[in-house]
Every structure is written in structure tokens, then in C-alpha cells.
Amino acid sequence: MQEIGIIMNGVTGRMGTNQHLIRSIVALREEGGVELPSGERVVPDPVLVGRNERKLERLADEHDIDRIAVDPDLEECLDGNDEIYFDSQITSRRPEAVTKAIEAEKDVYCEKPLATDLETAMDVARTAERAGVKHGVVQDKLWLPGLMKLDRLIEQDFFGEILSVEIDFGYWVFTGHVQPAQRPSWNYRKEDGGGIIDDMFAHWSYVLENLFGRVESVYCLGQTHIPERIDEDGNAYEATADDAAYAIMELENDIVAQLNSSWTVRVKRDDLLRIQVDGTDGSAVAGLRECETQHHSNTPKPVWNPDQPTEHDYHDDWETVPNNREFDNAFKQQWEHFIRHVVADEPFPWDFLEGAKGVQLSELSHQSWTEREHVPVPELSI
Template sequence: MTQTRVLRIAMNGITGRMGYRQHLLRSILPIRDQGGITLADGSKVTVEPILIGRNEAKIAELAALHNVEHYTTDLEGAINDPSIDIVFDASMTSLRYNTLSKAIANGKHVFTEKPTAETLEEAVDLARQAKSAGITAGVVHDKLYLPGLVKLRRLVDEGFFGRILSMRGEFGYWVFEGEIQEAQRPSWNYRLADGGSMTTDMYCHWNYVMEGIVGKVKSVNSKTATHIPQRWDENGEAYEATADDAAYGIFELETPGGDDVVAQINSSWAVRVYRDELVEFQIDGTHGSAVAGLNKCVAQQRAHTPKPVWNPDLPVTESFRDQWLEVPANAELDNGFKLQWEEFLADVVAGREHRFGLLSAARGVQLAELGLRSAEERRTIDIPEIEL
């Protein structure tokens, strides 16, 4: 009879939106309830979550609701507990460096949300600590596991685009100010002193998306804006929005084959959506183009590309959207967060590095820092290599 190994996971910040919905509810609990995962050698590994939060009543309620036996408000005690295998962190960015440092020092494997630290110096230091300790470290790169981007990456791998010329992305939606209609995002997102910033929040995502689909990010030229200068917090109190709520970036990329690619990504909490999904990426190449959201991906080959003629005197009669074909999944694609958790758990058991580790996260922090600097100095900034 095959024995099942149990990995005990201390889950910090689990009462937050991402920690609860994506990591506990849609990842760890389904892995537990399906009996774990089967590894390449036929053995099995499952998980036992330990919920950690500052509000004991809230985590006790979650534990009871989801049949989780263990919970605590003592993060340091959990990190020091020799029975804990993995420390997961989805708490505030300002607390993350200390949490991960302590976990690594105690020999724990770590899996964490982004950004991994408030500064590049701290983010790189975490990567050095993990390398020195020999633990398995993983950083959430959820978008690369989502169906739309999985399909987009497959088109790249198959050579569908020919020589890739450009990439563009549109992300965001209207976040209500909070005066009349309640805001959909927490107020700290719009206060610089509390760690808010569209650039800080999203450029760490765009870095791994660009790296994971097209290639290395070589430079950044960014423009930030605070379009909505006043908002209302969770108590209905007005406050000054000091953080950027939009970032407009131009990036120079280099493919593994050495081709230069121009990428443009707009990110805004002050935009109304006129697209199929809340985020979409388009890649154009000499042989074809494709547009991907989180779930859907459509493509147009060179041979099927229409030949529009510019004539502002006549109304457009052709439907450009109908000229694209949907890219099939050709596989069953599970929740992106769950898929990465399963890959990470297999890496922990095998004692190998996770492909999206703390160095990858440090490059995301670097891009955010240089993006803000680019906006402040109004210039293009080259991105240097990070050395451990």
C-alpha cells in the first residue's frame, strides 16, 4: 500500500481576500479534499493547513467552517514549530521580509504572494537567504497558469507568431471612490505611506508575465498618475489618495532568440472596461497575432489576415472581431493558483528549486522600483542584471 506524505503548511494572512479565496478555498482545501497529489514516482503527498491570523475569532470561524483542525494567532510560534514544513505568506507586504527571513532561518520551505519585500535590497537578500539555506522557495506567478495565458505561451512555443514584434496589455477597471458606492478595493491601496501604488502592485506581475511569455525585460519607461485625488475609506471618511492609481508603461524585451520586442501595458483603477476580460494581452508577430485574457485566447494567422483600407468617409461594415479564431485548450486546465501549489509541493518533496523563486520575485520588485523612478525622472531606464 502506497503511503501518503503529509506536508503541514502554516498559512499566514489567510483572512485576506487573496489568502482566503485563492489559496485556502480554491487551492489547499481542494488538494486536501481530493486526497493530495500523485507524484511522478507514484507516491502521494497531501496537505494539512494551519491557519494564522491576528483576529482569533475570525480564523476560528474559518477553521470550523472548513474543517481545519489547527489555527493560531502566534506566527512566530508556528515558524519555530518543527512539525511545520512550509510557511505561506499572504499578509501585508511591509511585514513579509521579516516573516520569510525567520521562516528560511528555521529551515522552512516558503511559498509567498508578491511583492516579496518593500525594497529591491530586501527582495534580493531573501533570494540569497533561500539559496544559502537550500530550501525550496516559490512565489505566486498565478497568471502564467491561467487558461488564456497558457494558450498564449503555447502559441509562442509552437512558433505561431514567427518573429515577435510587440506585446500590449490592458488591465484594470473602475474602482468606486467610496463616497456613494463602496470601493471594491481596500483604502490602503491608494495611500503611498501604507504601501499603496498601482506600479508597486502590478509591475511585479507584469514582469513575470513578460518574462514567462516573451522574454527578458531590458528597459522601462513609465508614466504614473493619481487620477482620483480624493477617496473615502471603509468608515466613510474622506482621505487624500497619495498613491498612483494608474501606470502606463513601455518596456523593451528580448526573446531567447535575441529579438527585440516592444511591450506596452496600461494599468488603471480609473478606467471603464470595454474588452472581453479585465486583463488582455496581445502579441503581434510576422506570421500571426493573438489576444489572450485570463480564460480565452483568439488568434489570427498571416494567411487569414484581412486587408483593411483606411477610408474615414465610409462606415466600417466588417466585424474585425469575427475574423479571429478561438484557440482551444486541448487539456483540462484547473485553477491557476491550485496548479502552481501542486507544482510547488512536488518540488518540495523532490528537494528541488521551484521554477518561480525569490530571484524571479526580486526582478519584479526591481521593475516596480525602476518604473516609479522612470516616471519621476521622465526617462527610459535600463534594467541591470541581479547577481546573487
């Protein structure tokens, strides 16, 4: 058994604490580490980095972690022998810290978006390539059970020719006036890197490309539906970032994707995320964990008659896709892939260039919104 040192910067935030530290790194340590192809196991040895020493000490004490470092000590950490640098800070702080880690010859793994703009994202990707370090971006939704079941259907050619994809995502985020908001206030300030386009379109970029094909063009309309919210200190502030976005994207192979992303919608569907895929031979609807299908041979033949009540229950025409396997935490699974990539040189296709594609889609979606134009999405290369 061996250990691998991981510098974890930004773990005091909600995502860094819950998904990356507790449900990924701590869980892997409790399981005895990541199993390599040789059968040997490698155990993560994290150092927790952040700006709040009290929070770092609490996290380290709760999860039996020996090492912490307050943010100004990051460069001292980078001078050490830890192999991996991980970044889950706010996006505006990420490129500088990641670049320092690359210059220190660390292999780098980070949250998305890689940067706030495409030029910076590509600079970071090229810097990593020139340095010869291994690099990756979190693309966790690829390991959600619902999406893995969709991928299984695609591999088995269930859909025939895929015609369209419809993605509905979102929920009501309280403004703070009556009930506390369940998302941080910076999410709603453009000047702090907030906005649902920047937050979610980086996800939709890799989901669409990995499952259905490259995005070739986008038409997007963003909105700031709620102009005032209440921050963590109880103060009113102007919401300057988009809280909803509506897009139509053309994918390769003439697939049309429609995407609604909103923090101002009340949920009346089976899950916070709903993806419907329609093809010539069948359709499927997936959520975060479940997936249902309707084959061409089982498709009913409805007749539109607005003068008569509908007696047919269309939900009954769908069949549930079985699990057929155990599904682990999505973030943890990608962490395992990246650790094996670093230690055993296993392939890891979700690199900084893939992360830059997400930044590109967000940037072009903003451009489409501003110009009210359908915008092509050029192919990227290092």
C-alpha cells in the first residue's frame, strides 16, 4: 500500500466539503484507497487549504486529517512532495492557483469552470500541456446513474437514429426575503462570477458531447427574473447575474438539443434534472438516478381531441431501466479515475481542453444572448 499526497484548495466551500472531501477523499481513505490495475492500493493523503483556519481545523478534526494550510501558505504546500493539486475555489481564483501548481510540476485536477473566459482557459490548458503534467476537470454528471443508463442505451443502439434531446434542470432558490436562500449570494452577482449559464452550461457541454455529439451551434436567451435577493448577512443586494437560461443547440449528426436551466422554477417532474431523448426506434427519460424507456413497438397512437378528457395514462407506457450494477458517488468515481491516471498512467480523457470547451459554450451562449443571434461553436485544439 502506498500514499499519494493531495493538496485540496477550497475545501471549506459547500461542494469542496461535501462532494470532494467527505464523499470522495475521506470515503476512499475509509475503503483503504484506490485499487490499481496491479492490485496494489493507493491511499489519498490530503492537506486541506483554505482562507478560514477555524473551518479547516474543524474539518481536519472531524475527518482525522493531519494537515491543513491557510491560503497564504499555498506556495509552501506546492514546494512539498504532494503529487496532486486540486482546486475547488471560486472560478475567478482558479487560473492563478492552478498555474502556480503547474509551475511547481504538480498534476492538477480542478472543479469546473476552468476559468471565467475562454482565452484564460486555453492559456491554462496550454501551460499544462507544455509542462507535461497530468490534468483533469471535474465532469461528475457523466457518472450519475440516470446518465450512465442513458449511455448504456446508446451503446446498445436502443434509440436508432437520435433525433432530439431535451434537458430541463432547476428548482426554486429562495430569495432570502421569507426563507433563507439555499445557494450562496455570489451565484447571483455577475461581478463575482455568478450566473446559471456559467454554472450549468459547462456541465451541458460535456454531457451533450460525451453522450450525443459535439455542440456545433447555440442560440441562448438568459434572464435575471428576480432582481433583488438577500445575502448571508441579511442585506439586500442587486442580482446582476442570470438566474435562468433557455437555449437551442445543434449537435453533430443533425441532433437538436433544447435546454432549460433555471433557479426560478418550481419542480413538477420526477427529479431536479430531466433528460428526454427521442429516436427513430425508441425514447428515454432520465433523471439523476432513474431512467425509463418506450420502444417504437410499444408506442401508443394518441389522437388529439381537445373536446374530450384524456383517459389514457401515458406514464404507464414506459418501462424502467434496471440498475444491473451498483452505482457509487459520481465525484468519487472520477477521483478514482484521476488517481489511477496519475499513479498507473490509465487514460483520462476529461482534461483541461475538455474543460475549456465548457467555458467556450458558456461564453458563446452569453454572446448569443447579447446579440440575439444563432452562434456557431468552433472546434478547439491545444
